[in-house]
Amino acid sequence: xxxxxxxxxxxxxxxxxxxxxxxxxxxxxxxxxxxxxxxxxxxxxxxxxxxxxxxxxxxxxxxxxxxxxxxxxxxxxxxxxxxxxxxxxxxxxxxxxxxxxxxxxxxxxxxxxxxxxxxxxxxxxxxxxxxxxxxxxxxxxxxxxxxxxxxxxxxxxxxxxxxxxxxxxxxxxxxxxxxxxxxxxxxxxxxxxxxxxxxxxxxxxxxxxxxxxxxxxxxxxxxxxxxxxxxxxxxxxxxxxxxxxxxxxxxxxxxxxxxxxxxxxxxxxxxxxxx
Numbered sequence: 523x524x525x526x527x528x529x530x531x532x533x534x535x536x537x538x539x540x541x542x543x544x545x546x547x548x549x550x551x552x553x554x555x556x557x558x559x560x561x562x563x564x565x566x567x568x569x570x571x572x573x574x575x576x577x578x579x580x581x582x583x584x585x586x587x588x589x590x591x592x593x594x595x596x597x598x599x600x601x602x603x604x605x606x607x608x609x610x611x612x613x614x615x616x617x618x619x620x621x622x623x624x625x626x627x628x629x630x631x632x633x634x635x636x637x638x639x640x641x642x643x644x645x646x647x648x649x650x651x652x653x654x655x656x657x658x659x660x661x662x663x664x665x666x667x668x669x670x671x672x673x674x675x676x677x678x679x680x681x682x683x684x685x686x687x688x689x690x691x692x693x694x695x696x697x698x699x700x701x702x703x704x705x706x707x708x709x710x711x712x713x714x715x716x717x718x719x720x721x722x723x724x725x726x727x728x729x730x731x732x733x734x735x736x737x738x739x740x741x742x743x744x745x746x747x748x749x750x751x752x753x754x755x756x757x758x759x760x761x762x763x764x765x766x767x768x769x770x771x772x773x774x775x776x777x778x779x780x781x782x783x784x785x786x787x788x789x790x791x792x793x794x795x796x797x
Contacts, residue, residue: 541778549775552768561772567738569758574769576776578740582655582748583724583780585741586734589659590666590723595716597663598670602712605671606678607700625668633732636661641733650745653735658748661729666719673718677711678704710791717788721781727752751777
């Protein structure tokens with residue numbers, strides 16, 4: 523049975539290794555022909571002319587992801603604190619159900635909401651055509667909220683009650699005890715939630731493709747459209763062939779490396795917080 527359990531646990535590792543093998547093996551021919559530096563730093567993406575530069579998509583992904591974190595993480599963290607330490611019992615059940623429901627809504631539904639509500643709202647309030655970095659950031663901020671809030675809530679509730687009671691015994695108020703005793707003790711879990719939200723935001727495709735504008739150019743403002751790495755792959759993979767297809771797989775490899783770096787950062791942060 524130990525062997526059976528070990529084999530079952532090794533399936534996840536095998537899947538990751540197979541994905542790495544597929545991506546990198548199919549990316550090498552494109553990178554050899556295009557050039558790694560030219561591929562990563564090129565500012566033009568024109569498959570018809572055999573010009574492949576993904577720097578605008580890298581910047582687009584970074585801008586949209588950072589915007590989502592700036593907008594979504596503070597709200598998610600305050601939601602977790604409220605649910606853990608301030609929420610009345612009669613409100614805790616409905617609020618928990620609402621947060622869980624946000625986590626279960628499909629991406630395409632979020633995208634449809636952004637297309638029909640956020641895009642006109644941004645267009646009417648701030649100008650432009652509404653398909654922009656700001657709109658995508660608002661939508662992704664909503665999408666990562668339940669992930670960050672759920673992990674942060676579990677971390678705050680896992681803090682020993684002695685931290686809170688000791689702070690009260692020293693004369694601190696309820697609010698000061700929560701924010702200066704309990705919350706710092708839960709920082710490792712909070713950071714884990716933020717990193718998980720970061721991974722969700724940078725890997726999102728369907729919702730972003732509906733509101734970001736999908737313009738393969740360098741970001742020039744919050745109200746301008748961009749194209750992310752994920753949307754670039756989805757939009758063109760269905761008809762790509764030869765070098766074009768290999769360039770899209772190389773784009774997926776870059777995205778995969780980003781995710782690996784994010785997960786490695788999470789491990790380092792947790793290890794450092796543990797020390």
